[in-house]
Amino acid sequence: MRQHRRTTRLLGSLLLVTAAGVSAVGAAPTGQTPTPLGRVIPAPESVKPGGAPYRITNSTRIHVDDSREARRIGTYLAEVLRPSTGYRIPVTDRQGPGIRLKLGSKDASLGDEGYRLDSGRNGVTITARRPAGLFHGVQTLRQLLPAAVEKDSAQPGPWLVAGGTIKDTPRYGWRGAMLDVSRHFFTVDQVKRYIDQLALYKVNKLHLHLSDDQGWRIAIDSWPRLATYGGSTQVGGGPGGFYTKADYKEIVRYASSRYLEVVPEIDMPGHTNAALASYADLNCDGVAPPLYTGTEVGFSSLCVDKDVTYDFVDDVIRELAALTPGRYLHIGGDEAHSTSHDDYVKFMDRVQPVVAKYGKTVIGWHQLTGATPAKGALAQYWGLDSTSAAEKEQVAAAARNGTGLILSPADRIYLDMKYTKDTPLGLDWAGLVEVKRSYDWDPGNYLPGAPSSAVKGVEAPLWTETIATPANIDYMAFPRLPGAAELGWSPAATHDWDTYKVRLAAQAPRWDALGIGYYRSPQVDWPTG
Template sequence: MRTKNLLIVSLLSFLFSCTEKPKPSILPQIIPEPTVIEVVASDFVLNDNTEIKASDDFKVSSDFLKAYVSNGSAIRLKDHSGFNTISFEKDEKILNSEAYKLNISENEIIISASTDQGAFYAVQSLRQLFPASFENGTFQENQVAIKGLSIEDEPQFNYRGMHLDVGRHMFSVDFIKKYIDALAMLKINTFHWHLTEDQGWRIEIKKYPKLQDIAAFRNETLIGHYSDQPHQFDGKKYGGYYTQEDIKEIVAYAQDRFVTIIPEIELPGHSQAAIAAYPELGCTGEKVEVATLWGVFEEVYCPKEETFKFLEDVLDEVIALFPSTYIHIGGDEAPKTHWKACEACQKRIKSEGLKDEHELQSYFISRIENYLNSKGRQIIGWDEILEGGLAPNATVMSWRGTKGAVEAAKQKHNVIITPTSHSYFNYYQSTNADEPLAIGGFLPLDKVYNFNVIPKELNKDEQKFVLGAQGNLWTEYIKTSEIAEYMAFPRVIAMSEVVWSKQENKNYEDFVSRLEWFHKRLDSLNINYANHLYEVEGELISNNKSIHYKLQTLTKDKVIHYTLDGSEPELDSEIYNESIPIPTSTTIKAAVFNTKEKLGKTFSETINLHKAVGQNITISKEPHRAYSGSGARGLINGISGSNTRFGDKEWLGFWGEDIEIVIDLGEESEINSVETRFYNGKGQWIFAPEKLEIVFDDNEPETVLISKSKDLLVDVIFEKSTQVRFIKIRIPNYGTIPDGLQGAGNKAWTFIDEIIVN
């Protein structure tokens, strides 16, 4: 009788809970986009009578879901119900360990996977069907409708990574956990943790206490940008490190979210902090300080036995803390200056039968690789580890474009694609003047999203060596966790879709629509993301007959209002419907509005209708595909590039090449001057040329010397009154970057802006 009464009470409770209909379910806006998704008619109602059924095979994923519901709402799931259930089912036919199926019907949610990890990713998709208020525990209802649907999903790449540099600026254990939480939500499975740098050593190594006492702290930090002259510093000691207990806690936390942490211990370069603690590790043995300036330094590990013993001891403690198969050993930006002058180094070159210092670096990397292989681990290194010959089992992380990835894959080495052009989230993401200070560059959201991971130079067999891709967050100019979030989000969200979703399924307009919805979830998670969805983009459309200006915005169901008189756009300003005729030089201002208010920031573009606008232009070399701007015509479209974002659509970048530009004015015209400007961001390997030549028609070339300015922008003005049709400009590349500067030994970049003919 008691059992019967309990059943009646439970039934009445269930029926009573259903008397009030839940709010309408959320249409699926899942990021990253699932492989296959179909919406069905009936919704599932989650309430106090819902039961979660899961075997021990799905303990992590089911526990995560239970905690998500109980922490996010007042709903209390039943141990036994029988009315509606969420079931975790093992499906051995699902071969990909990260794949899953999610079926939501009126009475049941079924999560199918062959592993707990696959089920965990199903849960991450399911959580995006819950109201965003679940994320911070403010959901007030006693039930919630979950949209009925069917999903079959799997990742396109096994390696889906996100990086964080803590050497330049350090972040709390709580923030590292928050960072990992966000990665897991986006189905990113690897956290690349950059732990050692010239400016600070951030991991406790018990055998070498000076790494904590000395290497972990710098005396002061640069104020402003590296390119600002003269350099100024704050005079404040800065530093810290993660204890081994901190790291164990973080590693365990990540494992519960199926995120693998790959530690990076930089060698042989970026090692000045360690050498400051133990000067005998360097080539000179002289005392140095932990670096206070950003950049590349000549203090590198000396390849002698004492150094290898130190590094092996360090790595022993590292691998005891991190269970990852991979250990990242850096290998990038290691100047050879000290090695060339070092007796021990030259002796090592001779005894090992090496050709030069580049092969000495290969020897250094190979020796470390052999040691880690003997411990059952593999190495990852930046693409400089290709120099002098690639270590036998190394995986290459290609950051200087994709050339290193192509070279390594053709040698049958695994590669991870992470080029500066699409993966460096420490670059500016907007042309707004109030953006946080950044190292430079320009990487907007759409460029990240449209990244195609597989280099076109690889054939089908070679493509198998591409493990995946990752985003990078270097923190020279990122002092706080709030700025770190702002720089990473939403670009890491776009990257999650790059590495998870099928290339043929990707659609930027649809992604933007889903991202606008996803912002509510980021708000609830208290993630300080950059919102540029309500900004206006512009494009000049020119030919010999007419010049128009086109405006657009990313988001749907919004209105653009604009002005041509320099005033701020308002609700009663002109509504943009079609491209705007531009008969004379003008300034366009525009903004996105809904029916009540302005949503984004004001867009402003000044158009200078000089004599070359709309004419023909050719360049002897194609701009680098990573910095192709608006193409050749972008150099004479009447619009100057950003003063700080050298990678925007108005600047053109050329790597190590001399170029010749020819402008055809269509007919002989009277001119008074030719102007242009070059970016001179030496901290980013970008150098203005030392001279250029201008040729009018078939006349003799005239040389224009360019001052060796320390400014970021170098203006060139050549004044001459003449009649001319063809203007030819020859621009020699700066050449090889000198020792002592960032990128030493590499070819310099040339970045050129608008060419103005008056």
């Protein structure tokens, strides 16, 4: 996905965004005043406010073209609007005033995920070249409506959409979030809830961390004890759990309906105690260790010199690849402290071709660059500002040699890091990460020596050593997740903490309406009352 350069047009648009979207610090628009076009997250590429607003009424219809995808997106929008407005809001392929969703735009600059939104007295029209762009435009429309639109019971309104035009395309093609379901297991419905939260902010990748020392979470027919035994516990000794293949397919289906691609991860050769406990033969000494419910890392390793290890890897990748329509399969590779460097290189040299054999592209944590990344592989960088220059250069050298980068700096966008020393959840090994620190960096120039063209995007991981419930997820993800999403979507020229924190504050009533319990950072002037 190309990166957008600063232009006079863009800077002019930003002034309009500032004028339209930063009228009162922390103030949410009243029901009689439409939300300014610029007060959305992620910040749009171009905003031109003007003209009369559109008002949704009991005569409003959603007009779609005759494509199945447009109708499905129209139905999704109607299901958002009906409970709170109390209106029927039918979806029809007959054209007329109202909300119009149009696919097949001839504007090539919109790409696969961009959209144009035009609003005026007679209606709102969202146009896009591809369904993902149309869906992203619908998310912008949601944010332009009063926050009460998210409630599941009838609200008084009025339902106004400010007049003007937004044209919007993403800076990066990779805008991800990772959920660790291994340390603590989350059900299909709980994962779906997170998917819906991600979709609101135009996140397009869901990375599922499916295996670790504490639990194996995906059924593998050829190695059934991985799930039934290796998935039988979690951090702290709870019951754990695992996804059947039908469960996993349902997560993939639901994510796809929100235009998120699922990226499954099987971490190896380290972080493998659940697998080693399930099958003694995978251990070099042939003795299975006990299940593990603690939080230490780096003590487990597959046996690199055993042939059965590669039978296991082949079977797991084969079955998981068959379940996954997306392009990628993540093989972990981090914190393999119990694997020698030579064995690590040997292991990665044998495993990466297996991923390719089953039609997927390799992703690994950035330690993969200490071996030889396969052609086309992506390395996910999770280092810190304080990571050694030598380690940063190793990753940058791989990037100069063609390896793509996903940026997930732990002291910026690891969502499990504590906000302050008093945060009741989370860890602090990467430092304390308040909202401003999480937002205030530029992926394009973050890693010294790495070409900006190598940066494919950003991803916000949520590790779950201390995260056990959806309420825990909400508290640690919000308000930092929207900032990570903006870093991945919005042009670099829009990046400004002082204006962002105003737009962030305006999201709070929406989170309240959605039942999201967020951290009220003192760095943000949240609405009162």
